Amino acid sequence: MMEREEEKEVVGVSVLHGGMIITMDEEQRVYRDGGIVVEHDKIKAIGQSADILAEFSDVADSIVDLSGHILLPGFINTHVHSSQQMARGIADDVDLMTWLHERIWPYESNMSEQDSYLSTLLCGIELIHSGVTCFAEAGGQHVSGMARAVGLLGLRACLTQSTMDSGHGLPPSWATRTTHQCIQSQKDNYHKYHNTAQGRIRIWFAIRQIMNSTPRLLIQTRDAATQLNTGIHMHVAEIPHENQLVMDVHKIDHGTVTYLDR
Numbered sequence: 557m558m559e560r561e562e563e564k565e566v567v568g569v570s571v572l573h574g575g576m577i578i579t580m581d582e583e584q585r586v587y588r589d590g591g592i593v594v595e596h597d598k599i600k601a602i603g604q605s606a607d608i609l610a611e612f613s614d615v616a617d618s619i620v621d622l623s624g625h626i627l628l629p630g631f632i633n634t635h636v637h638s639s640q641q642m643a644r645g646i647a648d649d650v651d652l653m654t655w656l657h658e659r660i661w662p663y664e665s666n667m668s669e670q671d672s673y674l675s676t677l678l679c680g681i682e683l684i685h686s687g688v689t690c691f692a693e694a695g696g697q698h699v700s701g702m703a704r705a706v707g708l709l710g711l712r713a714c715l716t717q718s719t720m721d722s723g724h725g726l727p728p729s730w731a732t733r734t735t736h737q738c739i740q741s742q743k744d745n746y747h748k749y750h751n752t753a754q755g756r757i758r759i760w761f762a763i764r765q766i767m768n769s770t771p772r773l774l775i776q777t778r779d780a781a782t783q784l785n786t787g788i789h790m791h792v793a794e795i796p797h798e799n800q801l802v803m804d805v806h807k808i809d810h811g812t813v814t815y816l817d818r
């Protein structure tokens with residue numbers, strides 16, 4: 557409903573001029589004094605300010621002076637923990653394992669669906685403020701809540717559910733999850749939310765980290781993502797301890813990357 561109301565306010569033809577435009581197109585064109593014409597939600601023309609103003613001023617519903625501004629395509633943030641937006645300050649200045657086991661996982665495992673929604677909403681507002689138009693979630697809690705927020709925010713997102721099926725440090729509510737449940741719940745999320753929000757939401761699979769994954773989870777995640785033609789988001793080789801553990805447990809010469817490559 558809100559999106560419809562917002563759509564009504566979109567001006568038909570907007571002319572923006574006088575700014576530096578970095579197109580990032582195939583020719584890497586940059587206009588130091590550039591103009592751009594936007595019709596509804598599509599870019600219709602781009603060029604030198606003088607040319608754009610001469611050709612489109614008469615048909616413009618709004619003309620915006622961008623002097624002193626730089627215009628460029630939206631950024632893509634490739635690693636975001638939208639769940640942790642509301643956790644700022646609870647885990648400063650501690651090593652990774654303390655951070656995960658004693659601070660972040662107890663916090664994340666107690667999040668409600670509404671918490672996921674609100675946290676993603678706040679996170680998304682900050683992303684938009686930073687010029688981000690698309691983000692990859694590194695492993696959040698309630699995908700339904702995240703999807704609701706992304707729908708409202710207007711961002712594009714590859715959403716994932718934090719997934720672990722073994723290992724140390726898991727809060728009680730996570731420790732009982734079987735490999736099958738981990739895979740099935742992500743497949744369910746895929747079928748419910750993939751390509752929703754006018755196609756802005758993609759559902760990927762997630763592996764939180766190798767220290768909390770059975771080999772079975774790794775293989776089944778790969779197979780499920782391949783079958784559904786979607787992506788996987790995983791933390792890899794975050795700290796030396798992780799690589800050493802992988803070398804010791806799996807009897808290989810190098811760390812996580814080498815192990816996954818096998």
Ligand SMILES: [Zn+2]
Pocket residue numbers: 635637694791
């Ligand atoms: Zn991360």
